[in-house]
Amino acid sequence: MPATALLAVIDRDGFVESEHRGVAVLVHPDGAVIESHGDITRAFLARSSLKPLFAATLLEAGLIELEPAHAALASASHWAEQLHLDTAIAMAAAHGVDEAALRCPPIKGPDGTKRRFAHMCVGKHIALAAAARAMGASADYWSDDHPLAAVLREGLAQAADEPISQFAHDGCGALVFPTTPVGLARAFRRLAPDGTGAHRQVGDAMRAHPALIDGARGPDAVVIGETGCATKFGAEGTQAIVAPDGTTAVVKTADGARRAGAPVALALLERAGAIPAGTLESLAEPLGLVQRSADVAVGMLRPVV
Template sequence: MPATELLAVVERDGFVESEHRGVAVLIDPEGRVIEAHGPVERPFLARSALKPLFAATLLERGLVELEPAHAALASASHWADAEHVATAQAMAAALAVDEESLRCPPMQAPDGTQRRFAHMCVGKHIAFAAAARALGVPDGYWEESHPLTAVLREGIDGATGERVPSIARDGCGALVFATTPVGLARAFRRLAPDGAGGHRFVGDAMRAHPTLIDGAGRPDAIVIEGTGCATKFGAEGTQAMVAPDGTTAVVKSADGARRAGAPVALAMLERAGAIPEGTLERLGEPLGLVQRSAGEPVGLLRPVV
């Protein structure tokens, strides 16, 4: 990211302890850019922020049928809470997917065992495995040559309004598609309550099941529960967030840290009038933005855009 802007700072007793630089974009419900900070038309890897768009693509192509909780898990990056593992088991059973056929590696489940169902990306992988079987090629859904890759790429092309310029390998073993921040914002806007088809279904599922998206008390769940926005973080500092009226923000932190994404997105949405004034202040404590000394507030992670 050769050109970035200062997005947020962490202050403590008058000192700026840390700075988060990156890019950020805000679009209105019609897809027009309201704010642009940094090179928002330069491709990047949104990582797991693409998951809701993948789930919507599979639904719209008729390759999977998902109940809302399973659509939420397909969009999630969870932390292997009991709720997540149980939902993964139920989703796999509903789609007739065997756990050992999944590409995502095993992680520790709440009972201490190593399970693929405990991996944070398991919902996406279950959906991919079911879709691959529907395409007649059940093996190797993570390969670039697999027909599922073309389906997903076409779905991202259509949702962003841009051609995917390149493909990379995600941490979970699946593929990830490069997008631009503004393209991602236009795609994520489709998840709003006035969206259509699979995108609206997935957005509604995210709003209905916030703790499946991230986990109870974790940032995405806090924002969804506290604002009605559908939001998703991606590894290495991506945050995409669509307000109930369709105004959409995308943030990419250059340092890869997650913590600035949600507050910067909320600040932009609040400034645009898409969420109530004072929302960021109200959520500052649960989001961990308040800096403390022996329990006493002494500073804040504060957006500067």
């Protein structure tokens, strides 16, 4: 990431212990850039931050129908809690998808048994497997040349309003496509409550089921539950957040750390008046921003943009 800005620091008793550099962009509900930090036009891999957009693309294409909890799971990176496992089992049954047909690797579930249904990306994989079958295509929905790849790429390109020609392979075994930070922000704002069609449907599902998105105490679940925003992190330091009014922030840290994404995005949204003043301060404890010495607070992760 050649053109980055300092986004956040971690201080302890006045000493700066760590710095997070990266890029960040804030867009108005009409798509105009309000502020930017670093190069927001360079394509990157948003990884799991794309999941809600993939779910909306499949819905918009008419390949699947998803009840709200299943739309949330298709957008999630969950913690393999019992709620997540139960929802995955029900979602797969509703769509006639066999667990063995999924590409995501098996991991330990709540009872210690390794299952694909316990994988954090299982909702996305169930949706992809069901969509591939609806297309009458082969079951290897993860393949580079599968017809579903073109559907996902074109849907994301349309939502981001930018061309996408490349792809890469995500950690869960599915494909992932590059966007620019500003393109991702413009796509993510479609999930706002005043959005339309499939994107609003997915955004509403995320807002209704925060514990399915990231675990009951996960940062995404905290932000959704406390602010009414729809948000999704992605591996290697991506965070996308759309406020209830449609103002949207995207953050990508250069070091791949997750911890700076939500605070920086919330700071941008708060400064723009899209969320109430004091929101970030009120979420400092649940988001793990406070630095301690035993039980005494001695520092903080602080956005500097």
